[in-house]
Amino acid sequence: MSDYNNFDVVTGKDGFAVVTWDMADRSLNVITPEVMDELDAIIDQVVGDEAIKGAVITSQKKDFTGGADITMLAGIQGVLEKQKNANPEKAQQKLLDASSRLSQIYRKLETCGKPFVAAVNGTCMGGGTELALACHGRIAGDHAKIGLPEVKIGIFPGAGGTQRVVRMVTNQQEAMQFLLQGRTLDGNKAKAIGLFDDVVPARSVVAAAKAMLKAGVDPVREWDKKGYRLEGAQKIMSPAGFQFWPAANAIYRKETFDNYPGARGIMHSVVEGLMLPMDLALRVESRYFAHVLQTPEASAMIRSLFVSMQELNKGARRPANVPPARLKKIGVIGAGFMGAGIAYVTAKAGMNVVLLDQSMDAAEKGKNYSADLMKKAMSRGRATQAESDALLKKIEPATDYARLKGCDLVIEAVFEDRNVKAAAFEQAEAHLGKAAIFASNTSTLPITSLAEAYRDPASFIGIHFFSPVDKMMLVEIIVGEKTEDTALATALDYVRAIRKTPIVVNDSRGFFANRCVTAYLLEGHLMLTEGVPAAMVENSARMAGMPVGPLSLNDEVGVDLGWKILKATEADLGARAINPAQKKLLEEMVVRRERFGRKNGKGFYDYQGRNKVLWPGLADLAAPKPAEQFDVGELKHRLLIVQALEAARTVEEGVVTDPREADVGSILGFGFAPYTGGTLSYIDGMGASAFVALCRDLQKTHGDRFKPNALLIEMAKNGETFYGRFGKSGRKNGGKRKAA
Numbered sequence: 001m002s003d004y005n006n007f008d009v010v011t012g013k014d015g016f017a018v019v020t021w022d023m024a025d026r027s028l029n030v031i032t033p034e035v036m037d038e039l040d041a042i043i044d045q046v047v048g049d050e051a052i053k054g055a056v057i058t059s060q061k062k063d064f065t066g067g068a069d070i071t072m073l074a075g076i077q078g079v080l081e082k083q084k085n086a087n088p089e090k091a092q093q094k095l096l097d098a099s100s101r102l103s104q105i106y107r108k109l110e111t112c113g114k115p116f117v118a119a120v121n122g123t124c125m126g127g128g129t130e131l132a133l134a135c136h137g138r139i140a141g142d143h144a145k146i147g148l149p150e151v152k153i154g155i156f157p158g159a160g161g162t163q164r165v166v167r168m169v170t171n172q173q174e175a176m177q178f179l180l181q182g183r184t185l186d187g188n189k190a191k192a193i194g195l196f197d198d199v200v201p202a203r204s205v206v207a208a209a210k211a212m213l214k215a216g217v218d219p220v221r222e223w224d225k226k227g228y229r230l231e232g233a234q235k236i237m238s239p240a241g242f243q244f245w246p247a248a249n250a251i252y253r254k255e256t257f258d259n260y261p262g263a264r265g266i267m268h269s270v271v272e273g274l275m276l277p278m279d280l281a282l283r284v285e286s287r288y289f290a291h292v293l294q295t296p297e298a299s300a301m302i303r304s305l306f307v308s309m310q311e312l313n314k315g316a317r318r319p320a321n322v323p324p325a326r327l328k329k330i331g332v333i334g335a336g337f338m339g340a341g342i343a344y345v346t347a348k349a350g351m352n353v354v355l356l357d358q359s360m361d362a363a364e365k366g367k368n369y370s371a372d373l374m375k376k377a378m379s380r381g382r383a384t385q386a387e388s389d390a391l392l393k394k395i396e397p398a399t400d401y402a403r404l405k406g407c408d409l410v411i412e413a414v415f416e417d418r419n420v421k422a423a424a425f426e427q428a429e430a431h432l433g434k435a436a437i438f439a440s441n442t443s444t445l446p447i448t449s450l451a452e453a454y455r456d457p458a459s460f461i462g463i464h465f466f467s468p469v470d471k472m473m474l475v476e477i478i479v480g481e482k483t484e485d486t487a488l489a490t491a492l493d494y495v496r497a498i499r500k501t502p503i504v505v506n507d508s509r510g511f512f513a514n515r516c517v518t519a520y521l522l523e524g525h526l527m528l529t530e531g532v533p534a535a536m537v538e539n540s541a542r543m544a545g546m547p548v549g550p551l552s553l554n555d556e557v558g559v560d561l562g563w564k565i566l567k568a569t570e571a572d573l574g575a576r577a578i579n580p581a582q583k584k585l586l587e588e589m590v591v592r593r594e595r596f597g598r599k600n601g602k603g604f605y606d607y608q609g610r611n612k613v614l615w616p617g618l619a620d621l622a623a624p625k626p627a628e629q630f631d632v633g634e635l636k637h638r639l640l641i642v643q644a645l646e647a648a649r650t651v652e653e654g655v656v657t658d659p660r661e662a663d664v665g666s667i668l669g670f671g672f673a674p675y676t677g678g679t680l681s682y683i684d685g686m687g688a689s690a691f692v693a694l695c696r697d698l699q700k701t702h703g704d705r706f707k708p709n710a711l712l713i714e715m716a717k718n719g720e721t722f723y724g725r726f727g728k729s730g731r732k733n734g735g736k737r738k739a740a
């Protein structure tokens with residue numbers, strides 16, 4: 001029997017210990033303080049026991065590990081926050097000790113004198129990959145996925161990852177891409193770039209690791225040997241280094257605009273570390289890691305992109321009183337652009353789909369979309385013919401509404417027209433059982449009023465996908481006034497089944513995401529009409545942290561769609577609800593010049609294949625002024641503030657009731673500057689009073705769209721944050737509207 005709670009250590013007759021990681025009460029192994037203590041003790045055991053010649057580290061679970069328990073890092077941050085004022089020096093030391101502990105344990109393993117081989121049977125992330133890299137040999141299972149994704153949540157691999165990757169992967173470009181992009185590699189790719197020694201069937205990883213030990217594994221790493229020499233660009237002060245590193249820095253800046261302390265930490269650790277021996281290099285890495293952990297960006301990203309996202313994925317907003325839905329057969333009405341994508345993700349999750357359209361041709365075309373996606377996946381080795389066949393078998397194209405019989409959930413994605421939708425509801429409801437839930441994928445029509453055309457508004461709900469459906473991870477669920485808990489629970493169970501992240505919002509024109517996006521597009525349009533050069537509009541947005549500029553984004557969603565929405569808003573709410581300068585610009589673009597966006601090859605950009613350039617004719621629509629007349633800092637603020645302010649309004653109106661959803665929704669739905677942690681974290685980060693002051697300044701020069709709402713003014717006066725004021729109430733509220 002083993003003395004450890006999380007590991008089992010068994011020494012065979014061959015003299016090799018097999019250390020098997022298997023945490024009780026967890027489906028996935030993660031690195032906790034107890035795991036660290038036990039690893040430390042296991043190294044002592046292996047070193048101290050003369051009968052042990054070497055060790056294999058593996059996992060009993062399907063996967064090797066998910067990496068460090070990120071809530072532990074959030075905990076370290078919390079402790080630090082509390083102690084910072086009382087004794088800042090002690091607090092700093094404590095943080096450094098805590099954050100460098102794992103690195104020291106791995107270094108101890110690496111230099112312990114006996115060989116360790118990692119037998120990575122399945123997914124291996126973050127601190128787990130760093131453990132494998134610290135071992136003296138590495139075997140990957142054929143389905144293993146290996147990655148250091150820390151940078152995606154605002155931090156970086158701080159347990160030796162940066163130092164070992166750049167020393168093991170001689171091609172520095174590959175090494176830096178792996179670190180900076182936080183990409184996941186399969187075993188073969190990890191082997192090809194020099195990170196792993198071999199790839200074998202998952203069930204044979206331990207045997208292969210033992211065979212490796214038997215054949216002889218050097219327990220001294222190259223960098224710990226006398227005369228170790230770095231090669232090529234690994235040598236910073238060399239012709240190859242002089243060529244590579246300035247270019248790498250330029251790419252880093254172009255990709256991040258220096259907005260991400262985590263990515264900056266990687267650059268510093270690597271460049272400084274490569275000029276030092278390993279022990280010192282690891283200390284440099286630890287110091288940068290401790291520094292990055294204290295940045296507001298790291299806190300915000302960990303909270304939104306890890307903690308909150310996980311909570312939402314696990315159904316934080318699901319009404320607990322409803323038993324889990326068993327979804328087997330799903331109807332999708334409308335096999336167009338969206339319906340085809342919805343059918344694909346649904347079939348991929350193992351559910352049967354009836355994909356219905358007006359003609360068999362249209363329905364078949366919708367199904368072919370899945371066939372094309374599977375073909376692409378097969379050509380990239382990500383799917384087999386059998387998987388493709390099985391998925392396609394699940395999609396039944398149809399024209400007869402009677403085929404919807406027996407569906408547990410039907411999602412409607414027909415034209416965005418109230419009457420067309422009402423006709424589809426009527427035809428569908430005759431064939432649906434009492435318990436069936438009906439959902440609309442409408443992007444603009446309020447759910448409460450749409451539900452009136454359905455036989456039972458209580459089982460009617462909005463399930464709003466983003467395009468392209470197969471790539472976008474967010475789904476916005478809209479609760480109408482009469483929607484009941486069963487419909488909400490079913491919608492959430494469905495979103496969970498297709499492995500996307502849900503946010504639950506209450507009904508309003510544009511719901512949550514599209515309201516913020518519309519404000520962003522409007523700001524871009526108005527900048528153009530003010531004479532801001534188009535390239536400056538786009539670059540300011542990228543510098544502010546948006547993945548694409550507003551003009552580019554408008555081209556993707558369709559300039560004509562923007563025009564249609566503007567006209568519909570004007571018709572419904574009157575001329576005061578729209579901006580005349582925007583109307584003039586869009587009318588010129590769409591009605592007079594037929595510039596609809598990427599779809600017809602001309603919008604704010606001209607398109608030729610994959611290439612695009614800003615349309616020179618924009619200068620005729622609004623004469624650009626010299627760039628020097630504009631302050632980039634103000635342009636950046638405008639582009640983020642309009643979105644964040646709109647998010648604050650949705651909270652005041654009770655559309656969003658839980659700040660986690662506005663934050664996660666804004667990053668996943670429309671790419672709101674991820675380093676801020678999302679729209680509301682952006683406001684909380686600077687403080688409501690600073691945000692209100694910025695809004696007031698902008699209001700003076702740019703008008704009332706920047707007028708801070710009453711909620712923000714009150715929060716500024718009381719020194720409140722969104723998480724402080726709404727953090728708990730939203731959670732209790734079960735998705736029902738509760739005015740702020």
Ligand code: NAD
Nearest residue numbers: 334335336337338339357358413414415416441442443467
């Ligand atoms: P689309 O024009 O590509 O597809 C609509 C499909 O519905 C067509 O194939 C049409 O033949 C079919 N259809 C129309 N009436 C029908 C009926 N009575 N019965 C069966 N099929 C019928 O449109 P789309 O872009 O897929 O949009 C569909 C819905 O999704 C709209 O409500 C839209 O607002 C919403 N939406 C679109 C996007 C987007 O980016 N395109 C994003 C989110 C939501």
